[in-house]
Amino acid sequence: MLTWIACGSVLTGPVSAEFNLGDVKISGFGSVVGGQTLDSNETLYGYDNDFSMHPESRFALQFIAPISEKFKATAQIMARGKDDYTPSFEWAFITYKATDDLSFMAGRQRFQLFKYSDYVEVGYAYLWIRPPRGVYDIQFNSGDGVGVHYRTHFGEVDTNFTYKIISIDIPDFVPQGTNLTPGHYEINNANLFNADLTWDYLNFGINLIYIPKLSYDSPLIAPVADAVRQFGYSESTVQDILAREDPVKVYGAYIGYDPGDWFVLAEYTSVQLDPSAFADQDSYYLSAGFRWDKLTFHTTYGADENTASSNADQVIRPSDVLPGGLPLKTAVSQAVNAQVSESDYYSFGVRWDVETQVAIKLEFTNFNDKKFDAKDAKLISTSIDFVF
């Protein structure tokens, strides 16, 4: 206290280092997550029947450096258990704050496909151990580009609007949970628009994304497309198998009501692709729960349906047979239906707010594959999530 008085008496500006805007602010978040499936032949979300803390544990540091009154630089470094905690720059962008309510960002930044996408890694910020996977099984959370964020209010309704143009170029992309040969993945100038509004206990938002060009040279698809080309089919048939400069549309909407003691939330998302071997995706989930002191109990039901975006196999002649003896029609059919699936899941969980910045969670998930019973799985997972 004496020190403080001594400080205060000579002070003309801020009273402690905490106000020193010239300082870089360091903060961070992390989740230590462990889980295992209940049966020896089950796998889910990267877990199997042996307890593992690898698939979902992560740790991040965020640095915010004020450059001037209007400019600041933000960097976020993230290390994931599944990458053996090799750190990478998730964010590296500069913000220009035109007004308190309007800012522009340029550089590598997170983008919001759906409600939780832009903080999907921050386990502390939501109730589940992982946001419903049917919706949030997204390969990327950040990309390079520019964005604008505007906030305002209409009466008692608070609103946020963001618009971003983001590109992603990964020369050696390997889809999550696979050990495929790396392939080139590229998204050019994806347009992402989000609006959300909060009115008292009601929360509503929409996400609209248009990707003019998406390309992925998948090692599973290219040989099939090459064969189709060699049998003399038109280039448009070949392009209905390949994902090459294909336009993609993504829609999402969510609505929630949270008066404090209990809550309900629903989200729906849809991904519509130009015809290729990759499937269109429709997903939704419903979630509800109640709070009792420092405990929140919650349950979620979700369903996902992936349908073939292409019917290229229908134009293939049954008489065309590959050198190995496999009919070309079968090979193409397998390729365009490879991602077709239908599944649903439910979960029960509890979050315990141990301290203000620390939460412990326990969750049970029952996943049901409607096409392949062998993919059904029950998962128990637990986590400790923190921010600092």
Next chain:
Amino acid sequence: MKHKLRILALAVVTVNSAMLSLPAQAEVVVIVNKAVTASASREELRRIFLGKSNNLEDGTRLIPIYLPDGNAEREELGIKLLKKTPSQLEVHWSKLQFTGKGERPSTVSDAQAMVNYISKHREAIGYISPSALTNDVREIARF
């Protein structure tokens, strides 16, 4: 100056002992710099303390300053004005901070530091227990 300091030190001791004897003070006073003449509605204050806006309807710019986590007045303000438990408030700041849409507010160590800071910064707005209120700042609301 020396004399002034002694009075201040005395005030600090008095307030500290007062806080010890009243563990859960029911009221919280929202304070601004004396140069601020505007009035503020509950809704405007909620928006400012949640980092959703930095302006009152009349254009007055205000930046929220918080007391540290665990502080009784912080909890009171959370429950009465912001309708959030300490954990829910922390979730709120985490979302803003880790999406790049905002920053968590600066904090000062205690009520005296708050009064001192507010009295020196025209755009700062904070809160204290009624017993810590002095003539150096202006009360804009009480919950």
